[in-house]
Amino acid sequence: MTDAYTHEDAAAAGWRIEADRIVKTYRFESFRAAVDFMADCAPAIDALDHHPDWTNVYNRLVVTLTTHDAKGLTARDFRLARLLDARFARRPGAG
Numbered sequence: 832m833t834d835a836y837t838h839e840d841a842a843a844a845g846w847r848i849e850a851d852r853i854v855k856t857y858r859f860e861s862f863r864a865a866v867d868f869m870a871d872c873a874p875a876i877d878a879l880d881h882h883p884d885w886t887n888v889y890n891r892l893v894v895t896l897t898t899h900d901a902k903g904l905t906a907r908d909f910r911l912a913r914l915l916d917a918r919f920a921r922r923p924g925a926g
Contacts, residue, residue, distance in 0.1 A: 837909070
């Protein structure tokens with residue numbers, strides 16, 4: 832198994848695929864849970880050296896992934912999407 836989603840995997844996992852980006856909204860129990868998720872993901876995101884565009888409004892986190900240098904989607908976006916989904920699935924209170 833690869834560490835990156837395919838286009839099909841990403842779509843099945845709830846990512847909206849657009850021409851040059853993928854977008855997903857995560858919902859949490861509270862603002863604090865959303866912020867904790869972001870903080871939990873930050874070290875792994877830094878290790879990938881591929882940073883999301885994300886917006887937090889109360890208990891929602893909207894994540895947009897694109898590779899700015901490539902002006903579109905690359906494997907790095909799908910790798911980060913899989914990482915975020917895995918972290919979301921294992922957070923306290925998940926499932």
